[in-house]
Amino acid sequence: MPLKEGDPVVVWIDTKRVYLIKLDKEKRLDTDKGVIFHKDLIGLEYGSSITLSTGVKAYLLKPTIHDLYSKGLKRPSQVLYPKDIGYILISAGIGQISKVVEAGTGSGFLTIALALSSNAKIYTYDIREDMLKVARFNARILGVEDRIVFKLKDIREGVDEKDVDAVFLDMPDPWNAIPKVYESLVPSAALIVFVPTINQIEKTYFAMKNSGIIDIHVEEIILREYQVKENAVRPKNVGIMHTGFIIRGRKSI
Template sequence: MPLKEGDTVVIWIDPKRIYLVRLEKGKKFGSDKGSIDLSQLEGLEYGSSITLSTGSKAYLLKPTPLDAYNGLRRPSQVLYPKDISYMIYVSGIKEGDKVVEAGTGSGFLTISLAYVVGDKGKVITYDIREDMQEVAKRNISFMGLQSRVDFKIKDIREGIDETDVDAIFLDMPDPWKTIPHAYSSLKPSGSILIFVPTVNQVEKSVLQMRQFDFVDIHAEELIVREYQVKENATRPKNIGVVHTGFIIRARKSIKGS
């Protein structure tokens, strides 16, 4: 489908130069490798190559949630793609599901959740900071996912308004204080996913989960190591994303069953 004004596109020049832009008349894209009038991209398709003002070649790619890390504002610490992708996979959420999240932060987990639940699903995201949610709203709107997300300024530790929820994702300092509300809000067998940075938080969260009849409880961490590939010189890169935090996952059982 041809690109049109208002579409979001990734301009990929090389692995170190990846830019997320929106096509707007009168706007120009610029980098150290050259520039181009964004209106010139209208009518092209995702996957097309373009030539910048310096003669450098670039490619137009369809944005994915991963591209949000390169082009969106993130004033707060955000979850890494390796953790987000695993949490979504083990949660079992799918198109049409209802998902609750806290806290919103810069909206990077929110974007990934909205991407998965589709137009028929809904992500309800809680935060106590209105200024952070304003940042998240702009980021989510830039990705074209605003219709899939409801924002709430509320301390989720005081309760979750939604019921019959398919999954709950918690990225907050004291998630164990939300577990009683999470149990009430989840569907039977619904998933709870928690991300925390310390083992003390893991212990408190897991012990509280056991008190509320959660089962299939796991505490994990993920390590990713990328390789640089060169003929006769393929080896791990010197810099990588190793420990970022701990993921706790579990599912709701029915009390007394």
């Protein structure tokens, strides 16, 4: 299907030059390999290639969750990585849920991933208005803003939504929000918490257990990428190892 104004596009030049844009016929993308005018991309299709003024090719790709980490989105706060987001989506039962509550919106990467992966309505809470503005901007680039309700509110004071299919918390003291979010969950629904330090695990675990959450697991996802050269395949020297801990469980009756 031909690309049209307003469509999100990943412009892939090489592994170090990956740009996520929203097509606007009045805009241009400046790179060290040449200038790309958005208007020249309208009418092409995902998978097409264009040749820049330097003779280098750029490819037009349909954005995936992994492309959230391309240049083009705002990241003023630490964001969740694909290795963690993928596991969180599976744990939440993506594809089987219709209402999700999230607290700690930040840059909105998980929020957007939830919207891209399911037909669920996402209600995301944050106490910082500037973070909500960033997340809304990023969601607008990907075209999922209308699927998300952005709420300037402290979730520790209560959850407005009822009969929620999954709750995700990414905040400094999730244990103080767990009793409130527990009330909003439907039986068997998933509660998933992300914390960056070991010190936060114990308080979170027992707050979940004491609230009535069962099947609780504490996990860390490790990802190692390999570099491939002829007769020299080995792990890369630099990679994303520890990012945080996922604590997940489900509500009992």
